Amino acid sequence: MQQNKFYITTPIYYVNDVPHIGHAYTTIAADVVARYKRLEGVEVFFLTGTDEHGQKVQQAANDVGVSPQEHVDKLHQRFKELWVRLNISNNDFIRTTEERHKKLVRDILQELHSRDEIYRDSYEGWYCTPCERFWTEKDLAEGNCPECQRKVDKIKEHNYFFRMGKYQQWLIDRIKNDPHFILPASRKNEVLGFLEKPLEDLCISRPKSRLAWGIPLPFDGDYVTYVWFDALINYISIHGSLDDIKASGFWPADHNMVGKDILTTHAVYWSTMLKAIGLEPPKNIFAHGWWTVNGQKMSKSLQNVVEPNQLIDQFGVDVIRYFLLREVPFGQDGDFSHKALIGRLNSDLANNLGNLLNRTVNMMEKYFAGVVPTPATNGPEDKALTEKSGEVIAEVRILYNELAYNKILQKIWELVDTTNQYIDKTGPWNLAKTDEGKERLKTVMYNSAESLRVLGVLLNPFMPQSTESLMKQLGIEAPIAEQGMKSINQWGGLKPGSQTQKAKQLFPRIEDKQAAQILTELSSPKEEKKDNGNQITIDEFMKVELRTGKILEAEKVKKSKKLIQLKVDIGTETRQVLAGISESYEPEDLVGRTVIIVANLKPAKLMGIESQGMVLAASNDGNIILAGFDQEPGQGVQVR
Ligand code: ME8
Secondary structure (H helix, E strand, C coil): CCCCEEEEEEEEEECCCCCCHHHHHHHHHHHHHHHHHHHCCCEEEEEEEEECCCHHHHHHHHHHCCCHHHHHHHHHHHHHHHHHHCCCCCCEEEECCCHHHHHHHHHHHHHHHHCCCEEEEEEEEEEECCCCEEECHHHCECCECCCCCCECEEEEEEEEEECCHHHHHHHHHHHHHCCCCEECHHHHHHHHHHCCCCCCCEECEEECCCCCCCCEECCEEEEEECHHHHHHCHHHHCCCCHHHHHHHCCCCCCEEEEEHHHHHHHHHHHHHHHHHHCCCCCCCEEEECCEEECCECCCCCCCCCCCHHHHHHHHCHHHHHHHHHHHCCECECEEECHHHHHHHHHHHHHHHHHHHHHHHHHHHHHHHCCECCCCCCCCHHHHHHHHHHHHHHHHHHHHHHCCCHHHHHHHHHHHHHHHHHHHHHHCHHHHCCCHHHHHHHHHHHHHHHHHHHHHHHHHCCCCHHHHHHHHHHCCCCCCHHHHCHHHHCCCCCCCCCCECCCCCCCCCCCCHHHHHHHHHHHHCCHHHHHHHHCCCCHHHHHCCCEEEEEEEEEEECCCCCCCEEEEEECCCCEEEEEECCCCCCCHHHHCCCEEEEECCCCCEEECCEEECCEECEEEECCEEEECCCCCCCCCCCECC
């Protein structure tokens, strides 16, 4: 029996990151399955969102002189906007700073604490601030954090712990007994390898004195929740209370889809948390592989981050969606190159699929004035084509269970190729020459168009925009979502008499000269500037009023580790400005210094104090250096 509810999630991405093709990859992959299931008539819930608490957010907000909440309210939009551009059909977008999420986190903490699943203990260990993780002595890599290689601090403090260790054997059995639970199989073995060592309890709190930006523990206000314990709960907080979740029919999730980097947190932390809460683990955690760019890890410092907005502008959204899922088997690592993308666009999309559509619609116009004819005959070639279509549909349905996107697309392309060959073999241009041939031509043209209709439905989850346009060209107005997979269960759904409509090519070929130009542009240093859809015009820049100012007074803001309150003379007036620089500067060293102020920034309150501007500074791994001048420019002078 067909399951009638389906729940799929992506990781919730760190709100600080600029979204790149890695984030787009997971989200597109989840979107394709969600769209496919909807076409099968299943009720789908597809969730994505942003992870908004923790040290890095607090630090970044401080650096720009705004509150963490203001910071995340602004930054999460970049993900939302990209998902709209990429035609992501998520049903909801969860942010961990929303009350609906925080409430469930608090309820779960309270419940686990009251059941002694969470306990207080003293702890001594090495702490990596950027990664927000504790390490034991033996975990360290030459004295540094084994994950980011940065320096760690020895910390001794009281904290709260979740009794994760006691679920070790249960988890091992669960993984071994359910081959579908963790996929691909190679990743499952990695998790089992990890579980060969004793599983320790999980520290789920951070003292507020060190990190304030988190969900306070309901049973001890001096602590906030560890960001991973908070974040993982997003997958269920969307459905309400624990009772609501059980009643929703959307738990356990069908797929928690993640990248391989965060498999352990999901397979181990998340599964044991759910066990303690009394919920089933997800039916499947799928950890896909990692994209590199020309063999290198994507990173801002290497200036090689592939920015999806730029790709969409250049190639169109469906080309990106197709390429990412066709190029690399889901689960394996892949290397991104613009050249490979252009290659796929030209061969698979322009030459094979695009050409099939063009020639079919052109011949339909030429021989039948664009009116789809009634098929008249049924020969062996026709039978072979319809059988191929049936076989492809059946196999695609099976391959979705394995999330084998590249195989699904390969299979669908078998139908593209078979249809092109069908046209070549039957030769409509010859059939049109004789009366007998013209009868046969009706069937050939009908079948070619019908095959394209089947392709339109099958490809819709991958290329939602182009397939709607393909359908319109065939004279079908109803959206594919309404037609569903059931519309291709039988051959012959295309109505004779439909009026085809010639339109511009779906996937124009990129000729060699143009390709060379695109590649040069994309690989030149300009890329970084064009990058992330963030360019501004000179007029926009000029809106920012930068002025020199002399610091008259400076004092630390009580209860804040970072903020210093300044009085700054900007020539025309004295401004009160808060700056997150106290870890790098003493107040007395600041008085008399000339700084650069953003003078037309809307005033904002930080810790109850109004800040009437912002001081410019460089921030390098938490080390703040104020921007200044090599000669004294005087107060209130414009900076450009
Ligand atoms: O880890 N190749 O968020 P994150 C493939 N907030 N996928 C990539 C990728 C790449 N180069 N780079 C990123 C977090 N991804 C946590 C998750 S969930 C409760 C909390 C994708 O912003 C991939 O899905 O670092 C990876 O797992 C995820 O982005 C990490 O996103």
